[in-house]
Amino acid sequence: MNLTVDQAQGKAPVTILRLTGDLDAATYEQVIDKARELYDAGSRNMVLDLRAVPYMGSSGLVALHAVALLFEGETLPDLESGWEAHHAIGRSIQSGKALKHTRLLIVDDSGASVRRVLSRTGLDRLIPTESDEAAAVAAF
């Protein structure tokens, strides 16, 4: 997993974290750690660019959810406690509360698993998705 960071300006400053490579159980913690570093450095609005992610599984969902919670200023679930992190996603979906400080940037030809996993679990109802980078930035 390769991670790069860009800064952009919507109505507010926006950090773009670009992911390249598979987002699975072997790599998802890198994304959370990097997002935490950016939040601690002052970033408050996040675009997660998933356009170069060929594969994402449920561990990737945990990462996306954790980043979105982080940027809401909320406490992260215990990522080491097995299914608790997954159940935390379910509780967020159930609450219906949108996570407003994160956008997912995906495109139609993103890895098939990215769209499929997002829609089969309902996470795309929780974190807004965009297919255009300018629109994702302008949303903040």
Next chain:
Amino acid sequence: MATPLTLHIDLATLSDLGRMRAFVLEGAQALGADRIAADDLVIAIDEAATNIIKYGYRGSPGPVTIQLLEEDGTLAMRLLDDAPTFDPTTHRLKVDMDLDIGERPFGGMGIHLMFESADRLVHTGRGGTGNDLTFFKALTHERSIQA
């Protein structure tokens, strides 16, 4: 009986997941699966193997074998391990799919995705320790919808 395509890893860790996904994607398509069906099997193997390595072997390296076999328009993807017995199909029985994910008493997103990605799952114990889990998937998306 045809010889299955086989990938065996003696000491599998999370860093082997990419290798397993590549084997399933290429093998499933070589046996006639369309891309949609092959991608679904990739999701299924990733979730199942992640569970074995993280929760079955608790992070220690352990053996994993994947076999792919086509018969009468259906792919059978068999996953063998030496981890403590865990039958996801019994957990599935406890999961009410009409409930929101957060209300479901068992299973994480991974088990949910395993079931969503296959037409049928069969688990067989291997005498106390070890699991033999087979995912069945129609070769084409159209047949999979009918299954």
